[in-house]
Amino acid sequence: MSGSKVFWGLMIFFFVSGISSEKLFFTPDGWPVPVYDFQQNPPTQAKFELGRRLFYDPILSADSSTSCSSCHSNYNAFTHTDHALSHGIHDRVGKRNSMALFNLAWKDAFFWDGAAHQLDVQALAPLTDSNELGSKVNEVLQRLKTTAPYPALFKRAFGREEINTQNFLKALAIFELSLISNQSxxxxxxxxxxxxxxxxxxxxxxxxxxxxxxxxxxxxxxxxxxxxxxxxxxxxxxxxxxxxxxxxxxxxxxxxxxxxxxxxxxxxxxxxxxxxxxxxxxxxxxxxxxxxxxxxxxxxxxxxxxxxxxxDVNFVFNKKFGYPLHTTSRK
Amino acid sequence: MTFFKFSAPFFLILNFLIVCAFSPAQSCKFSVQFAGQPYSMNTLIYTPTDTAIVMQLKCYVRYLHPKKQMWEHQLLDFYLAEKPIELKLPRGADSIQLFFGVDSALQEKGVGTGDLDPKNNMYWGWFPGYIGVKVEGISELFGGFEYHLGGFRRYNANQSFLWVKPGGNYSIDVGEFISKIPKEKEGKIMSPGPEIPRFAQYFVESIHERK
Missing domain, CATH: 1.10.760.10 (Cytochrome c-like domain)
Incomplete structure (x- = not known):
């Protein structure tokens, strides 16, 4: 390979990776330092795509009827405006109003009472609550292992086809961390x-x-x-x-x-x-x-x-954060 | 001198390997009992004063590995255990300080893998962190009971410990433990709180070495 090809190849790589990381997560000028420890979970495009797919997939619920997005719709700044309390499987109703999701990297406690002390772990509560997604973690992992294209997506995101709880939570977290609203x-x-x-x-x-x-x-x-x-x-x-x-x-x-x-x-x-x-x-x-x-x-x-x-209309209607099938990145 | 300088690391490594090879693997064992009687999970037990069934008994134990200086965690899950559960102990130790619950610093970081994987149903959802001890069942004397003990910040329930010895056999007496929980709790503890460290201590006090 000639030197110039290597040079231009590297230029294109740095240009593309630079754009990707900028789009995935950034700290707007004048904003405080994020609380989230990105060293434990560096953002990548593959994690973002996997996390977005998981976020919108009802496969996470016990009866495959309800997804995270059921209560956290992108058109509602990732909450829900149709009802006061969150809804779950089998028409069950939760105990609290679902919270809007954005600028989460700057939060050190989650839920209305701060019950979750870290973004990665917060998804476990709605996932396993019988009034919300009603699942068991091991059952969710099993469903993901046997459903294409998840094994391939996990391999792309984490280098291994193995689907485990940590990686599942980290992928969801990266998608949620990318929800930055600063364009009002x-x-x-x-x-x-x-x-x-x-x-x-x-x-x-x-x-x-x-x-x-x-x-x-x-x-x-x-x-x-x-x-x-x-x-x-x-x-x-x-x-x-x-x-x-x-x-x-x-x-x-x-x-x-x-x-x-x-x-x-x-x-x-x-x-x-x-x-x-x-x-x-x-x-x-x-x-x-x-x-x-x-x-x-x-x-x-x-x-x-x-x-x-x-x-922030740009944030709320940003297709990058929308249902995966409606975005060009799946093509 | 030069020979010694270059061979010293070799002999140190050789010494370490010899120690490892000749120090036998060590462990102790945990089983369940109810009011002093041996107990098999999910079976009815009749004592002179009570009839009971224990449907769930899980707890995290941990010890600070003397060489690695890291916490080693293991989940003792008696649900399907047909024989005593073996807990591996570090080679060469005469006794080990065994703590109950998950290390608080580790919980600050999030979730773990293996025995610490939340798929083991020992991670709280609407409360922070891991459940350290989970005991569930029904007793004629004490009614239904669901005791989930945990908490790692304001109410650290992970400080109770027991000294265990390699080769030791220990029994967790569920009947004794539930008898120590105040009646006002009405058989339910499902959240962290100021009393939980005390209840965790009751749990450890209900573990006895079998001679």
Whole structure:
């Protein structure tokens, strides 16, 4: 092989691999360092493709009816807007509102009460919950081993045809980590590529005054758990973080969700009790146990208009994250 | 001098190989009993005060390997065990401090393979980490019981230990263990909490060496 061919071959390899890794995961300018340990699970295109396929495949459920995407639809910022609580196999209903999935590399606790301490392991809960996918891990692995093209996809992703729990979870994690939402109007304004309207600008000022304490930029959430002033749902009896820690001060504390993509991710709160964003704002405006939030009707509208600048249409309708058969990468 | 310099590593390796070759493999054994009587899983047992059946008994044990300085984990699953379960111990050790549950630092990293694979149904879903001890069954005296003991951060349930000896035979007395759990628990422990380290200690205290 001539020297020039080797040179151009290497150039093409670096160019392609550079594009792939950029698309798989990146840290936007000004964002904090990710929490996820990528050294334990380096992102690759093969893992991403496998993880995406697993995410959308109902083979993971006990009766092959329900997939991760059943409750985490890409068109809803990877949550579900049709019902307040997550639905599972045999028309069963779960106990909590499914959470939107994006910017997960910056999270150090998962679920509304932080029960999962690491992204890789969080999938085990919905996978094995009888109200959700209702599977046993070994049965899922067995189904994957006997279903084409999974053995080949696992070999491509991990170098071996062996399908084990670790690799299964790592592939799912890589797909989920790739769900980065940073293309909202707010992000464009921060990059000096767009400007807020007067109403949005006023809403941003109100946001900084009243909401920023818990919903820190640029992720619009922060680690930890807070009370949101909601009374306990008497049917669900969900005590939130207390369920884990058994500490009274944690009673009715829940994770602080991101405020990005709110247009696509209703209903809101851990039990999906609020269908409209304005209902959420009204709750904070009228609940005395939360920090003072004495906004007029016009101010609430301004605040809402700012929050809608956090919608990321490019993320939500990005076909790269959609159902595998609908994307060109399968060709 | 030169000869010694170059041959020293060779003799060290040879010495290590000889020690390994002549140190026999060691192990101890674990079996199940109920209120002092030998017990076979999934069979009814009649004691002077109780009638019971144990349907599930699983626990993780671990020891710090003296040479590797790494935790060695093994899952003791008595569900289909027709004879005592053998636990391999490091060669040359007179006794080993055997801990119950999965190493907390390892749990911080995620899930493991082999005995630590979540497909063994010992990984919690809606709570963090592994279940260290799982005991399930029905007793006429104590009612149905499902005890899942675990927790590794605020409530570390992985600190209880037992000194075991190579060649030793140990029995886990399920009847004794369930009798120590307070009645207020109503036969159910399914989540981590402040009491769990104490209950894990009860489990270890219910293990006896058979002479």
């Amino acid at each position: 109007k707010y992000d464009s304004v921060k990059r000096n590529e767009a400007q807020f309207t007067a109403q949005e600008k006023n809403g941003y000022t109100l946001f900084l005054q009243y909401c920023q304490r818990c919903h820190e930029e640029p992720l619009f959430r922060k680690s930890g758990f807070e009370k949101n002033g909601l009374l306990m749902n008497q049917k669900l009896k969900d005590t939130g973080r207390f369920n884990l820690t058994k500490q009274h001060e944690d009673s009715l504390k829940f994770t602080i969700p991101s405020l990005r993509n709110l247009s696509y991710s209703y209903p809101y709160f851990h039990d999906g009790r609020a269908n409209r964003l304005m209902d959420v704002l009204q709750h904070y405006n009228t609940t005395p146990s939360i920090i003072p939030f004495p906004l007029s009707k016009n101010e609430l509208i301004d605040l809402q208009s700012f929050l809608l600048t956090l919608d």
